[in-house]
Amino acid sequence: MTQLHKSGYVSIVGKTNAGKSTLLNHILGQKIAITSRKPQTTRHRFLGIKTEANNQIIFVDTPGFHSGQKRALNRYMNKVASNAMRGVDVVLYVLDRFNWEESDLDRVKSIQKETTPILVINKIDKLDDKNLLLPFIEEIDKQKIFADIVPISALKIMNVDGLIQSICNYLPEGDHLFPSHQVTDISERFLTSEIIREKCINRLGDELPYRISVSIDHFSDSDGVIYIDSTIFVEKQSQKGMLIGKxxxxxxxxxxxxxKELEQLLETKVMLKTWVKVKSGWSDNETLLPSMGYSLDK
Structure with missing residues (x-):
């Protein structure tokens, strides 16, 4: 008997630092999303494609929902995350352990009739008392808003296969939408800008990373060497000094x-030049955001 093909879009949403990008990277078996312990690392929506046997899952990675900061960039990221919950077949709502609030309930209820929501309880390896897990699942299940509730650890790769099986149960039948070898829709140029931004985040304190954006001004391949010119934008002259360092x-x-990371990812020698420039107040300027690569039309 011929097995039916399944294919569908699956959004990964949740609050900042819930482990969404780590989960996607582990599912795909390679890094396409930058990660950091600092919140709000992911800023863009992009696809990660997992093809296995007759199933193709097209993951939509998104920025995390957050409140508090009200800058234009924060509003943009919240809109990207909210938009990603609509027009998809499945929504994975990722929690950092038991961090469930009224706002989470409201978000899921708003899309419950349009798609299939699955609750993903992440970081179960870090639970102080694992005996609390089952009562928490039972309490959430009483609300009758999730098609399934799956506890996992993305970092330790615990029960990720179980999550994949749960997703496949709710995929619609249909031909694959992408070639089986394709893993993402992002370009090498975009991935390069994200890798540089990740390294900035890892080398800086808590506040400055949110004032940084990276553009790739030149990207070319010649005689087996990739030449890259990049600009790191900050908002103040003092931030420029902090980024450059002594x-x-x-x-x-x-x-x-x-x-080093780009050479591993691109599997070739890389010549990278980087400059730092000040673009005053860019993260709270809705007019400037599209020119910095933050556009809902992308």
Whole structure:
């Protein structure tokens, strides 16, 4: 008997730092989404494609929902996350352990009739008392808003296969929408900008990463070497000094970190040049955001 093909779009949503990008990277078996312990690392919506046997899952990775900061960039990221919950076949609503609030309930109820929501309880390896897990699942299940509730650890790859099986149960029948070898829709150029931004985040304190954006000004391949020119934008002259560091030490370290990872990902030698420029108040300027790569029309 011939097995039916299944294919569908699955959004990964939830609050910041719930482990959404880590989960996607592990499912795909390679890094397409940058990760950090700092919140609000993911800023864009992009696809990760998992093809296995007759099933093709097209994941939509999104920024995390957050409140508090009200800058234009924060509003943009919340809109991206909200939009990603609509027009898909399944929504994975990812929690950091038991971090469930009224706002989460409201979001899921708003899309319950349009799609299939699955609750993903992440970071179960970090639970102080694992005996609390089953009562928590039972309490959420009473609300009758999720098609399934799946506890996992994305970092430790615990029960990720169980999550994949749950997703496949709710995929619609249909031909695959992408070639089986394709893993993402993002370009090498975009991935490069994200890798550089990740290294900035990892080398800086808690506040400055949210004032940083990276553009790729030149990207070319010649004789087996990829040449990249990039600009890191900050909002103030003082931030520029912090990013560059004493005698350029921090910027040099960011460049080395970036080049090493890019050479692994691109599997070739990389020549990377990086500059730092000030673009005053860009993260709270809705007019500037599209020119910085933050557009809902993308």
């Amino acid at each position: 005698s350029g030490s921090r910027l040099k370290a960011i460049g080395i970190d970036s080049r």
